[in-house]
Amino acid sequence: GAGVSQSPRYKVAKRGQDVALRCDPISGHVSLFWYQQALGQGPEFLTYFQNEAQLDKSGLPSDRFFAERPEGSVSTLKIQRTQQEDSAVYLCASSPLSGDSYNEQFFGPGTRLTVL
């Protein structure tokens, strides 16, 4: 079956530009996570959705970052007024579980964002 997909795979933005990154999770998966992986680091948690509800956004680095999942399936991560420090790989993961067990997460290939 289809896995998690993300688009675009690569994005180059000029500093100050707004970007939108899309995640299509596995159909029927309840949980959706966004992670940010900066160069030389491991993925770091940004935000978590259970269906359409954003239950945790504690990892979002600033108020320029905004995520939504309005119908409980596709999610969009938006970054306003991009800065060079936003350059990273943005990973999306989905899980069939609703938080009562360990997180078996299925990852997309990521979007590599480069801010010039």
Add this chain to the structure above:
Amino acid sequence: ILNVEQSPQSLHVQEGDSTNFTCSFPSSNFYALHWYRWETAKSPEALFVMTLNGDEKKKGRISATLNTKEGYSYLYIKGSQPEDSATYLCARDSGGGADGLTFGKGTHLIIQP
């Protein structure tokens, strides 16, 4: 240990040799430990989920062990092949869903023919 730490950061191994690397993590509030393999331009692929102290899991030539009391896990690759070249990530899971996974920085493995 406050964070998830992996060592070494990178590793060059001759084809056919066996190798292993380490993941250290805080032992408090432990729920599960995940290992992922991440090849360039692909999605991270789940290798193992380990929950119990003393767990040993195996998939083909790759195996892993878990010590939750001292907070470490080892990943072993027997008879390395070029297709094993990838970044291996471990992640600590504190359960409950909403917290996400806490990842180490990964071990970048290069198999030399």
